Amino acid sequence: MKKHTWTIILILAVLNINAQKRKEFFKSPEGVFYVSSDLHIHSVFSDGVVWPTVRVDEALRDSIDLISLTEHLEYQSHLYDIPHNNRNRSFQIADEYVQKRPLSIVHGTEITKPMPPGHFNAIFIKDANKFFGNDKEPLNFIDAINEANNQGAFVFWNHPMWEANRSDGIAKLDPIHIDVINNKLLHGIEVVNFDTFSEEAMQIAIENELTMMGTSDVHVLIEWDFNIEKESFHRPITFIMSKNRTMKSVRDALFNGDTFIWYRDLIIGKSKNLKQVIENNLEVISKGYEYNNRKVEILQLEFINKSVAPISLNYIGDYTFHNDYKYIELEPKSSKNIFVKTKKIENKIELEFEVLNYVVAPKTNLKTIKTINIQ
Ligand SMILES: [Zn+2]
Numbered sequence: 001m002k003k004h005t006w007t008i009i010l011i012l013a014v015l016n017i018n019a020q021k022r023k024e025f026f027k028s029p030e031g032v033f034y035v036s037s038d039l040h041i042h043s044v045f046s047d048g049v050v051w052p053t054v055r056v057d058e059a060l061r062d063s064i065d066l067i068s069l070t071e072h073l074e075y076q077s078h079l080y081d082i083p084h085n086n087r088n089r090s091f092q093i094a095d096e097y098v099q100k101r102p103l104s105i106v107h108g109t110e111i112t113k114p115m116p117p118g119h120f121n122a123i124f125i126k127d128a129n130k131f132f133g134n135d136k137e138p139l140n141f142i143d144a145i146n147e148a149n150n151q152g153a154f155v156f157w158n159h160p161m162w163e164a165n166r167s168d169g170i171a172k173l174d175p176i177h178i179d180v181i182n183n184k185l186l187h188g189i190e191v192v193n194f195d196t197f198s199e200e201a202m203q204i205a206i207e208n209e210l211t212m213m214g215t216s217d218v219h220v221l222i223e224w225d226f227n228i229e230k231e232s233f234h235r236p237i238t239f240i241m242s243k244n245r246t247m248k249s250v251r252d253a254l255f256n257g258d259t260f261i262w263y264r265d266l267i268i269g270k271s272k273n274l275k276q277v278i279e280n281n282l283e284v285i286s287k288g289y290e291y292n293n294r295k296v297e298i299l300q301l302e303f304i305n306k307s308v309a310p311i312s313l314n315y316i317g318d319y320t321f322h323n324d325y326k327y328i329e330l331e332p333k334s335s336k337n338i339f340v341k342t343k344k345i346e347n348k349i350e351l352e353f354e355v356l357n358y359v360v361a362p363k364t365n366l367k368t369i370k371t372i373n374i375q
């Protein structure tokens, strides 16, 4: 397929997002869509234990907008019972099943090699069968990653911290990784995979301008590993900060590094991205100078958390609070009154916080300043 034909298909393909049915995880600014995604999932067509349609139903229950069934090219555990030659089947079954419901499927696969280089997901592929040679054997790593790029895929490095590959759990680059990064064949890296989070992978992402990804890499039923109803026990979700709902815009955002990850109680991502998230999800409103019906120089503020994740603040300015210490914990979708002792009546104040559960680099939390106009 010619490149421009592919671009037109991406523009015409619109995410099946139905705003009414969709759980709102985070408020996004006007003109930006936070597309919830899990782009690393397995079914019985490789080493998962469920049929592809189950993945669709699970994602719908979890209000996920976009998934990819990234079956291993190199092994199929159930081949004896489910023989098939068409490596696109898993995608086709899921895509036919989803129909008009608010979920989109992007075609993907997992290139699965021993470390180094390890495992890689290629998503936005067109044909998984092309990852095999004339001898029907999977292509070697370099040929496979080139094939993925020829198909226009977004390629990311899976679980670089996996203790089966790295016994110290430390993600690090081997020469082959530096090679594919330099040749622009690798575009992203998992900083979160299933129940692991790697600060070293974050550092690799920052230094090499790779997109940060977080995925479930689920093989069993999602409910056996995670539970969306318990906020801190949900599956890892990568939010793609897309300009509109076309697949082209989603793909562009992935290539631009416009993502953030919700993992347990943490929000993980590049500083510029998390800045947008906190600005749109933490609101502080002045309620005036009054305490117990008495006019005072103590300012009442309402802190509102509009997101599904907690917001854990550490105030780093000079004021002190009337009821609280410098730590302010905001539960998901909740609000709290805080009384600030400003010593005199002000018409505007600034409060600076470190957001303890927003991680922008290894050992580094997001900082945010809230400017409050006092009525
Ligand atoms: Zn893997």
Ligand SMILES: [Zn+2]
Pocket (backbone or CB within 6 Å): 040, 041, 042, 110, 158, 217
């Ligand atoms: Zn996998």
